[in-house]
Amino acid sequence: MRDMQPFRSAVPRRWLLAALATVLASPAVPWADRRGAPRHLRPERLLSDLGGARAIGRQYLALAPQEAAPGLLARCLDAGTGAGACGDAGPERLRRALDEQRRRDFAAGDTVVIDGWILARTEARLCALAALG
Amino acid sequence: MIRDFHEHADGATIEADLCIVGAGAAGITLAHELRNSRRRVLLVESGGLDADAATQELYAGENVGMPYPPLDTARLRFFGGTTNHWDGHCAPLDAIDFEKRRWVPHSGWPLTRADLAPAYERAQVMCELGPCEYRPERWGDALPGLIDFESRRLVNRLWQFGPPTRFGRHYRDALNDAANVEVLLNANVVEIVVNDEATAVRKLRLRSLEGRSGAIRPRTVVVACGGIENARLLLASDRVMKNGLGNANDLVGRFFQEHPHAIFAFAVPAVPIDRLGVYYGNFAARGEAGAAVFQAKPGLSEDIQRREGLLNCCIDVGWGYQRSPGYLKFRAVAKSLAQGRMPRDLGHAVLTMAGDLGGLAEGLYRRARDQNVFWFACSVEQAPNPDSRVTLAAERDALGLPRVRLDWRLSPLDKITARRACRLVGEEFARLGLGRMRLDDWLLADDTTWQDMDVRYHHMGTTRMSDDPKRGVVDRHCRVHGIDNLYVAGSSVFPTSGYANPTLTIVAMAVRLADHLTDRLADRLGGGNGG
Numbered sequence A: 001m002r003d004m005q006p007f008r009s010a011v012p013r014r015w016l017l018a019a020l021a022t023v024l025a026s027p028a029v030p031w032a033d034r035r036g037a038p039r040h041l042r043p044e045r046l047l048s049d050l051g052g053a054r055a056i057g058r059q060y061l062a063l064a065p066q067e068a069a070p071g072l073l074a075r076c077l078d079a080g081t082g083a084g085a086c087g088d089a090g091p092e093r094l095r096r097a098l099d100e101q102r103r104r105d106f107a108a109g110d111t112v113v114i115d116g117w118i119l120a121r122t123e124a125r126l127c128a129l130a131a132l133g
Numbered sequence B: 001m002i003r004d005f006h007e008h009a010d011g012a013t014i015e016a017d018l019c020i021v022g023a024g025a026a027g028i029t030l031a032h033e034l035r036n037s038r039r040r041v042l043l044v045e046s047g048g049l050d051a052d053a054a055t056q057e058l059y060a061g062e063n064v065g066m067p068y069p070p071l072d073t074a075r076l077r078f079f080g081g082t083t084n085h086w087d088g089h090c091a092p093l094d095a096i097d098f099e100k101r102r103w104v105p106h107s108g109w110p111l112t113r114a115d116l117a118p119a120y121e122r123a124q125v126m127c128e129l130g131p132c133e134y135r136p137e138r139w140g141d142a143l144p145g146l147i148d149f150e151s152r153r154l155v156n157r158l159w160q161f162g163p164p165t166r167f168g169r170h171y172r173d174a175l176n177d178a179a180n181v182e183v184l185l186n187a188n189v190v191e192i193v194v195n196d197e198a199t200a201v202r203k204l205r206l207r208s209l210e211g212r213s214g215a216i217r218p219r220t221v222v223v224a225c226g227g228i229e230n231a232r233l234l235l236a237s238d239r240v241m242k243n244g245l246g247n248a249n250d251l252v253g254r255f256f257q258e259h260p261h262a263i264f265a266f267a268v269p270a271v272p273i274d275r276l277g278v279y280y281g282n283f284a285a286r287g288e289a290g291a292a293v294f295q296a297k298p299g300l301s302e303d304i305q306r307r308e309g310l311l312n313c314c315i316d317v318g319w320g321y322q323r324s325p326g327y328l329k330f331r332a333v334a335k336s337l338a339q340g341r342m343p344r345d346l347g348h349a350v351l352t353m354a355g356d357l358g359g360l361a362e363g364l365y366r367r368a369r370d371q372n373v374f375w376f377a378c379s380v381e382q383a384p385n386p387d388s389r390v391t392l393a394a395e396r397d398a399l400g401l402p403r404v405r406l407d408w409r410l411s412p413l414d415k416i417t418a419r420r421a422c423r424l425v426g427e428e429f430a431r432l433g434l435g436r437m438r439l440d441d442w443l444l445a446d447d448t449t450w451q452d453m454d455v456r457y458h459h460m461g462t463t464r465m466s467d468d469p470k471r472g473v474v475d476r477h478c479r480v481h482g483i484d485n486l487y488v489a490g491s492s493v494f495p496t497s498g499y500a501n502p503t504l505t506i507v508a509m510a511v512r513l514a515d516h517l518t519d520r521l522a523d524r525l526g527g528g529n530g531g
């Protein structure tokens, strides 16, 4: 039934909300610097529901396969947010930078539609980073 | 004076300076504006003062295009016309709606919004609305909670709610008391008879369902039978002009437009639902300009329409626990019962609920847990499409008139506009932290299909207006090109539809036509306006 779709979709709403609550959950999983993403952009530090984020990320990568490289994604996120400047200043500052970029994405229409949900490009990239992690 | 056709002798010919055919929003406005003048005004109405099944059946017709409700339920055929069950939601057209827009083929009125401004003021009064002030900034704090959209993309559009005015009931006494007006009930105009050159109307042929006939010899005629029926009467009057009156360029009946309307997204709220109260309708406000009942809707800015080549569109925002047909019907029934009213069409409501038990159950579950969502529906302008049209069917009605056949068609731009508008609203909701939107699958599909379309019963465009007879049936004064004393009133003259419900503009155009006819009748008959 059409009206139940949102709650049965490939990206469950529970995940989406948790993952996008947004970009602001405190780090639940200790990160380890193994995969080439700069330490400060380790997704585990930013997303509360990695499972959900990864599901979104996989769908984003299907739409934008050319971005399927952690280093590239991290650079894109860095460039948008200037997050690199935050360095190890802590997740709070990073989260703020990402949140601002997310708003700028929405204002500029730099969004993607994944499973019907409208996501800021920054959100989608962060999820993609989680999926590659 | 209000009379029944049967009070006239069978076969009688009635003289009138002005004959208005159809007593709906347009016809009643015209007669009301021209009451107490020296001109004898005859307002001819097919039905009586109350609904009657046999008369209503004259409206039955065929639907051969996009799914559309049966044509005899999509309008009403008695004194007051379809305003006997309209909802009174009103908004004027925007300035851009009148423009010739390069990206909207067949767009452009021979009028501007400014030309219509004085008439809109008077139409507000006819429709019992508040002041003619639709600019949100003029209402200041009286409209709290308006969303601060990025104005190059979205703007807030205001609508007003009337009581809603039942034109028949509300203006009956005024017309009955007017010495120069005769309302003729239960009289159907079945043919407009023109001279051999088809340059002037000679008479109108009348018939009743009881078999009585008669004629009207008018100096001037206004056809005001509604957006579908206006075309039908012109097409069926084919004795001299084989394709019907005003149809030398095969335009009568074409460009039929509606306001495609469908729920197409929901959003998980990030703010309390009440925060957007001004968007849900029936919001009473009092400001410096006066008092009115409002609904705000996010709409596409003119800027983005021009930049991206979009139609005009605005979005209804609502909220609920569930938006499935079964649950929505349940809510409507519960509301009626709580107000001590029997719900309209209970049988249909029960069937809808029974057909959607899953949706109903989910709605009730979410209701019990107080989990709301915002939902969004579009009111989108339909691009004028010459293949979307009203023609005559082979079958005839009880009066011998060919029935109408509606072939309603949409264009790709209609859905492109709805999709874009919805996405913009979703982006703005997310940017402003109001909620996160999910678009329905059908809206994302790159085709022209619509799901669960809920039409608005707005019938527009079938006798479109243009100063060029090759492009329009009527001129800027609503006069049929080539026929000196024949006019058309109602939304059939709209070349484009905007997103706004049509009746306020129908009434404004009727007010404007009344002014034109006052001058013209004065010229023809000599002397002033009378009074």
Ligand SMILES: Cc1cc2nc3c(=O)[nH]c(=O)nc-3n(C[C@H](O)[C@H](O)[C@H](O)COP(=O)(O)OP(=O)(O)OC[C@H]3O[C@@H](n4cnc5c(N)ncnc54)[C@H](O)[C@@H]3O)c2cc1C
Binding pocket: B021, B022, B023, B024, B025, B026, B027, B044, B045, B046, B047, B073, B074, B075, B076, B077, B078, B079, B080, B081, B082, B083, B085, B086, B087, B088, B089, B090, B187, B188, B189, B190, B224, B225, B226, B227, B229, B233, B456, B457, B458, B459, B489, B490, B491, B501, B502, B503, B504, B506
């Ligand atoms: C359920 C519903 C809700 C609506 N809500 C809104 C709303 O909220 N806002 C809005 O703007 N619009 C709304 N509308 C549309 C609105 O009702 C119409 O736009 C409006 O009534 C049209 O006015 P009209 O005078 O052109 O036609 P009508 O009101 O339909 O009147 C035409 C009249 O002509 C008569 N007639 C027809 N043929 C003949 C004939 N051959 N001889 C003599 N008489 C004839 C008919 O009996 C009728 O009385 C709604 C419509 C419906 C069905």
